[in-house]
Amino acid sequence: MDMLTLFALCAVGGSAVGLLNGMLGVGGTFIIIPLLDAIFIRMGMDTAVSHVMAVGTSPSTTLFTCVAGFLAYRKLGSLRFDILHRMAFGIFSGAVIGALLAPHAPTAFLKLLFYAIIMVVCGQITFPLKRFEREKEDLRHLGLISFFFGILASMSGVAGTLLSVTYLNWRGVPWAQAVGTGVGLGLIISTTSALGYVISGWNVPDLPAWSLGYVYLPGTLCLILPSMIMAKTGAWLIHWKKFPVAAMKRAVCTLLMAYAVVMTSRICMGL
Template identity: 35%
Template sequence: MHLELILLLVCTGLFTGFAAGLLGIGGGMLLVPFFTFIFTVQQFPADHLVHMAIATSLTTILFTSMSSVYAHHRKGSVIWKAAFMLIPGILIGAWIGPTLAAMMDTRVLAGFFGIFVTASALQMLLSKPPEQAGTLPGIPGMFAAGTGIGTLSGLVGAGGGFVTVPFLTWRGVPIHKAVGTSAVMGFPIALSGTLSNIYNGWGLPDLPSGSLGYVYLPGLFSVVVSSMLTAPLGARTAHKLNVRQLKRVFAYVLFLLAGYMIWTALKS
């Protein structure tokens, strides 16, 4: 692996780790565009660029989610009953998502990701809590919700927070408990989605060296290690700054990244 590629990946991890710690978000929506750019520069196979970016981004959550869950659990912010009701559907959906992605042209997948990130940025920018629709549904309803959340998360390579938190708050869960419960979803989404991405990319002859299915292992480990260095710094910085204003800035950054992915989808 070239030194240039290592430096690009490490810098990506440093930035996304800091942003995740600062704003309390997962790095998936940042990582996918950055991975797409880096893999393009390195001339990875065009047909698999976005698939690899999404798969590698999703796999990072396996390593970064546990500390977040523990922190939320210590604060009493996790509704474990709700989490366990969502997880079966999450596991199924997170397998389905990458399977659907594997059937999609890489440009279509890039466009879908761009639209999703645009919607997420609008949600962050407006910061309007959804109107509540009563209590949490029963087991069938939670299973269906988990399947939908897992499928979408597996498609875009994210931990599901931008879908899970609005769903839980819509069903009457206080926001801090919705965030804590949503954090629990990261690991099962990443586990099932990673296995699906390995399976769906297994044996493809033109993937670069170091790939495990669609997961690019050098990118995975470079980003995980470097992001762990800066995430605590981001969390400490959050207590000193106006995070509401930072989230607005971050929303505009997401718009730019979404624009890049949409441009990737439209270019010939």
């Protein structure tokens, strides 16, 4: 695959990632990882390495997307620093552990974990569980749950924003505030995970040129600019009163669940 084709694919994928990050607070790894995985295989990379490489490159991209989203939500007043402070250390420590464990886990396990999290979280968004307290936030055990989210996010590649936003909204935090806070948590996870995958893959032989450990720099660079631009657009849309937020969330999550079910079935059948 030539660099022009790589750039074109990453530009389209990056635009979708940025838009969804701004609207849903998700880093877009469910787009980036399958895209990069397919690109790496076409480049001749071994399938046992391609997925880890895709998962490792993904946070280096969502890092910049989360920076754009973080600044946008802080300006809009939807970033809850009280929640962010309580979850930051758990997210950080969990992401470190997950990044160091992931290269040693079976590829099939990592892929199944990736699609399982998509199905569970998107299912909760599409068919939401009743909140424990509708008129009062219930934010107990944030430190413990954030540590768990950090491990899952770092190992699966599904940025913790997707998990955190769903959890916080379920426990009574308004959607826009949950998204804004989730973007802040995603910034921590992306930074930690990217560094972790650089370290864990530093001495691995036969990785592509222009790689830092398990981070493929050309893929990162091609995804950054369109994702950052569209992240600001998504943040603006979510605060536009006429924008159909509920319908948009259900449509996106229904498509993601269908995709995850198909890919899980293919993995289980050995395809």
